[in-house]
Each structure stands twice: as structure tokens, then as C-alpha cells.
Amino acid sequence: MNKTEVSRSWAGAARLSPVVTLASLSLVALVAATACSGAAGAGAGKNAGGVTRRDTAIKHEECDTAGATEKIDANNDGRPDIFIERKGSVETCRAIDLNFDGVIDAFSYNDSAGRLRRREYDYDKDGQIDEIATYQAGVLTEKDQATSMARKLDTWDFYKAGALARTERDSNGDGVIDQWWEYTQPGCPMIHSDVNNDGKPDPGATVDYCKETGYVPPERQAPAAAQSPDFNKATSTPTEVDSKPADEAKPTDPKPAAKEPTK
Numbered sequence: 001m002n003k004t005e006v007s008r009s010w011a012g013a014a015r016l017s018p019v020v021t022l023a024s025l026s027l028v029a030l031v032a033a034t035a036c037s038g039a040a041g042a043g044a045g046k047n048a049g050g051v052t053r054r055d056t057a058i059k060h061e062e063c064d065t066a067g068a069t070e071k072i073d074a075n076n077d078g079r080p081d082i083f084i085e086r087k088g089s090v091e092t093c094r095a096i097d098l099n100f101d102g103v104i105d106a107f108s109y110n111d112s113a114g115r116l117r118r119r120e121y122d123y124d125k126d127g128q129i130d131e132i133a134t135y136q137a138g139v140l141t142e143k144d145q146a147t148s149m150a151r152k153l154d155t156w157d158f159y160k161a162g163a164l165a166r167t168e169r170d171s172n173g174d175g176v177i178d179q180w181w182e183y184t185q186p187g188c189p190m191i192h193s194d195v196n197n198d199g200k201p202d203p204g205a206t207v208d209y210c211k212e213t214g215y216v217p218p219e220r221q222a223p224a225a226a227q228s229p230d231f232n233k234a235t236s237t238p239t240e241v242d243s244k245p246a247d248e249a250k251p252t253d254p255k256p257a258a259k260e261p262t263k
Helices: 003-016 022-037 209-213
Strands: 044-046 052-054 070-072 082-087 090-096 106-110 116-121 131-136 139-145 155-160 163-169 179-185 188-193 206-208
Antiparallel strands (some): 082 090, 116 131, 155 163, 179 188
16 A cells, blocks of 8 residues: 555545544554555455455364373363473473363463463363464463354454553454454553444544443452441341340230220
């Protein structure tokens, strides 16, 4: 993409809506710049129009559980639940059956220096991977997820210095990105959407998640103030214990019977 095409992208965006939010324009610029550079996560491809297409296939990396260097029976039921593969003194792969049902739920993989480089998870216990996390020198850089549990990827999270920076989503499962999430503040994304199905974020279709929903991320919530007990508040809890046995307690006089009227 050349400078003229980038300028046209900005001009076209301005014509789509009389009120164009700064957030929407910034995302148009971001997507255009990414298309020009070709920079993208694993499995991504872009056409000449700057539309982001991603490989939705879930690709499991093998971990040799049968030939594992070490097998651990964590719950002592006679069946191994943790499988560890080593190359020399370095652990290269680990597979874990978290719920002891005989099916592996989580895998982790290390590089030649023993640093974490990849993790895979099966969250819905169907034997299929739902999330693949990628690490560089032990630091998280990307998460590819099948959030709809349809056995194909639909969400791609990208991290900067270990912190979530942006997300791309394919909300309709066609392999084309139609939502872009910007994390300008931790836990509070600006969500840009493609509502006209041209594969690009549309001005005016941006949602400030925390502003619109009132959501406050846990890390930004003030701790609840400790409340002192109100000793003046009525309560059914007894404050004193009668030291007399029950049989020594003074009985209550019965209500006197009503007198009959004099004839």
C-alpha cells in the first residue's frame, strides 16, 4: 500500500459518517499501516484491500506421552496423570490430565534453554485444544482462542511486554477479522467493528467498553471499606444467657378468662 492509498482510506472513512470518532480513525490508520507492513501474527494473510484473513485451524503440537521420560500418578489411582518429556536435563514438553478423566487437558512446551515457549489448553473437556498461547523467552506474546468452542480459532490476542495490547476477532467464523479491540487502558478496550462487511473497521461503530457498560476492572476497583458493627441495630441474637435452668424459670401467668355479663 502506497501513501496515496492510505490517504484514500482516511478520506473514505471521513465520508462514511459526518461524525467520525478519533478512536475509529486511529483504528483505520492502524489497520492500514499493518496492511502496508504486512506485520501480523501467526497464520495471518492480507489481500490488496487491507482485509485481515487468519488461519482458523487449531494446530496441536505433539507431545510424546507414550514415550515420556517421566510419568506421575498424581491421585494414586494407578494411572499416570502427568507426562514429562526431556532432552538431556531440559524439560521439553509436559502433558497434564487436570481432572483425572484419562484425557489430557493442558500441554506446555519449553525451548532449548528450558524457557516456556508454548501452552495449549482444552477447556471444555472434549479432547480438542481451545487455546494456544505463544511465548518468547518465557514472556507471553500471543493467544489464539476458539471461544465459540466450534473447533476453530476465532480470537487472537496480542501482548506487549506481557500485557494485553490488542485483540482481533472473527465473530462470524468466515476467517476474516471483523472486530478490533484496543486496550488503551488495562481491562477497558475500545472495540471497533466492521458493520458493512468490507473487512475494515467502520467509523461510528466503536464502543468504549468500560464507558458504555460501567465495568471497572478488578485491578482498578477500590477495596471495600471495612464496616464497623452497629451495636444499636436490633438483632435476634441474644446478648445475655439466662443462668437459671429452664425448669426454674418463672412461668408466665395465663391470660385471665373473660367474665360473663351479669344478667
